[in-house]
Amino acid sequence: MKHGKLFCSNCRRSYALHPMRWKCDCGSFLDLEFEPKFPMRKILKRGPTLWRYREALPIAREESIVSMGEGVTPLETMDFEGRRVLIKVDYLFPTGSYKDRGATLLISKAKEQGVRKVVEDSSGNAGSAVAAYCARAGMTCEIYVPATTSPGKLVQIGAYGARVQKIEGSREKAAEAAMEAASSLYYASHCWNPFFLHGTKTFAYEVCEQMGWESPETLVLPVGHGTLFLGAYLGFRELREAGIVRSIPKMVGVQSAACAPIYLASKKGSQEIASIKERETIAEGIAIAKPVRGRQILEVIRETGGEMLTVTEEEIKVALKKMGQRGHFIEPTSAATIAGLRKYLKDIKDSSIVSTLTGCGLKAAEKIGHLQMDGRWNRG
Ligand SMILES: Cc1ncc(COP(=O)(O)O)c(C=O)c1O
Ligand SMILES: [Zn+2]
Numbered sequence: 001m002k003h004g005k006l007f008c009s010n011c012r013r014s015y016a017l018h019p020m021r022w023k024c025d026c027g028s029f030l031d032l033e034f035e036p037k038f039p040m041r042k043i044l045k046r047g048p049t050l051w052r053y054r055e056a057l058p059i060a061r062e063e064s065i066v067s068m069g070e071g072v073t074p075l076e077t078m079d080f081e082g083r084r085v086l087i088k089v090d091y092l093f094p095t096g097s098y099k100d101r102g103a104t105l106l107i108s109k110a111k112e113q114g115v116r117k118v119v120e121d122s123s124g125n126a127g128s129a130v131a132a133y134c135a136r137a138g139m140t141c142e143i144y145v146p147a148t149t150s151p152g153k154l155v156q157i158g159a160y161g162a163r164v165q166k167i168e169g170s171r172e173k174a175a176e177a178a179m180e181a182a183s184s185l186y187y188a189s190h191c192w193n194p195f196f197l198h199g200t201k202t203f204a205y206e207v208c209e210q211m212g213w214e215s216p217e218t219l220v221l222p223v224g225h226g227t228l229f230l231g232a233y234l235g236f237r238e239l240r241e242a243g244i245v246r247s248i249p250k251m252v253g254v255q256s257a258a259c260a261p262i263y264l265a266s267k268k269g270s271q272e273i274a275s276i277k278e279r280e281t282i283a284e285g286i287a288i289a290k291p292v293r294g295r296q297i298l299e300v301i302r303e304t305g306g307e308m309l310t311v312t313e314e315e316i317k318v319a320l321k322k323m324g325q326r327g328h329f330i331e332p333t334s335a336a337t338i339a340g341l342r343k344y345l346k347d348i349k350d351s352s353i354v355s356t357l358t359g360c361g362l363k364a365a366e367k368i369g370h371l372q373m374d375g376r377w378n379r380g
Contacts (some may be wrong), residue, residue, distance in 0.1 A: 004033025006194065009296070019113045022187040029292050032194040034058045036238050043209075048072035050101060050202040056238065057105060058198050064112035066137045068094040070104055071202055075210040075354070078326070083345050086216065088207060088356040090228075091330060095128045095156070096360035098203070098228055102190050103129035105199030110186055111137050118188035121145070121178035123171055123224070123285050124153030125359055126190040131162035134188075142185070144178040146171050150284065150331075150364040170278065172290055191225040191292040200228050204235025207354050208245060215245040220344055220355040222337045223253035223262055223308070224286035226297040228358065233300045250350070251306035253297065254340030256281040256316070261289055262297050263308040271298060282367060283316055285333030285359060311339040317371055329361035332368065 006021060007014040010028035015021050024030055036056030046052035050071025059065060074089045090098035107130065110118060117140040120130045127143035134141035141162040145154065146169070157164050167174040179187070190196045208215060215236055221229045229251060236248040255263050258281035261273045273294035281287050291297060301307060311319075319342065320335035330338075334357045341355045361368055371377055 004035075006030040007033055017113070019110070019115055019186050022182065022189060022192045029192055029296070030194060032058060032198060034198065036242065038239075038242050038244060050104070050199075050206070053202060053205045056205065057202075058195065059105070059108045059112060061112060064108050066108045066111055066133050067104055068100070068132070068136065070094055070100045072206055075207060080342060080345055083353075085341065085345070086207075086211070086352070086354045088203065088354060089328075090203070090356050090358050091334065091360040093129075095125070095132045096363055097125040097129065098200070098356070098358045099126045099129035099190065100132070101202050102126070102196035102199035102227060102231070103133045106130065106188055106190070106193055106195045107133035107137050107139070109195040110139065110188060115186040116140065118142070118186045119144070119178050119181040120188040120190070121174045122190070123287065124149045124157075125285060125363065126227075127162070127164075128153055128156045128160070130188050130190070131157045131160035134162065135160040141188075142181065144174040144181070146174050148284070150367055152363045152365055156363070170289065171287060190227050196227055197231045197234055200231025201235030201238065202231075203228060203356070204232045204239060207232075208236070208239055211352075213244055215239070215247050216249050216352040216354040218250045218252055218348075218350045218353045220252045220254065220337065220341045220353060222286050222333065222340075222356075222358060223255050223291075223297060224288040224333075225291045226253070226262070226293055228356070229253055230293060230296060230300065233304070248304055249354070251300050251304045252340075252344055253301065253306070253308045254286075254337050255308060255310050256283040256286055256336055257310040257312050259287045259289055260308070260310045262291060262294060263310050265294065265298055266301055266308045271295060273298075281316075282313060282332040282371070283336040284364070285331070286336060309340045309343055311336050311343065315339040315343070317377070320368065320371070321377065323357070324361075328357055330357045331359040331361050331364040332371075334358045
């Protein structure tokens, strides 16, 4: 297996892999040079976990792998007002969100590099995932979260034995505090660390295999820092380069109207993300005012002919309620994706569309409970 370097798409510098190297000297994020392999016969013989794509995952030694049997989530066919859409049920992971895709790779790599202690910042779910895989790996873990994070997520992080550092203010303030700690500790950041994306890319592999080794025409995915969005793109790009599929899906991203920096930049045709005034949203997982990989997300939208959509708080609530009526208890952040999907379906006639449910409702039960107490919940 070829193990490449870290490279910067901004200034073209490259670096050898090192546990303390998490960004370029120019300040930009880094990507990983890596050539995946897809030995079909081996893949098809393996069990239903994301590690079935072993040769496409950049971990050198088997004994480094930290796994809880994650992945290969259901791809359910659902009807949205007469339109057939495939929904990847990605809240069915050990920690209740798709972030386990990234965490299993990231923490396996940290283990391989001899790391003993990590720090991460998160709106809650990435923190839970990193904390769980650290517990499995016997690593010490410190998670910085905004003080407003859903209590369920904080309890969950604590349950894995991680130290929770609640930071007053925005999500960015939690990131700043974690980065300071990362000057002496391994930064297990889902946004900066490219190994996380080499985990979330398995979303694409699974969708492709579940569709009979084909690409859908369109993917409708949530975008906060864009770790699923970018991972799914990376996965389909690798599958195309390997000659397994012919095309990469059109990448459609969904943001909350209360915090939509990528939507605004994309609408302006801008290549960089301007700073925005963030308002509160029940979709806490995508409330990211300054996405680390914003430039990369915009490039993916342009390259695939995709687009960004925004959804209002009311639309998120309606989607949350409607998914409950179908037996899916999801968190408001995940309902935002479904609200975006419903909007997208109104105007577009794409033939095959895949979307996802990223987080379990139990994570934000208290916040959902408050919504249910509002008299309007039972209307409509
Ligand atoms: C449930 C859920 N869905 C989607 C997202 C968005 O992920 P990203 O910020 O990587 O775009 C998050 C992020 O925390 C999340 O918790
Ligand atoms: Zn650089």
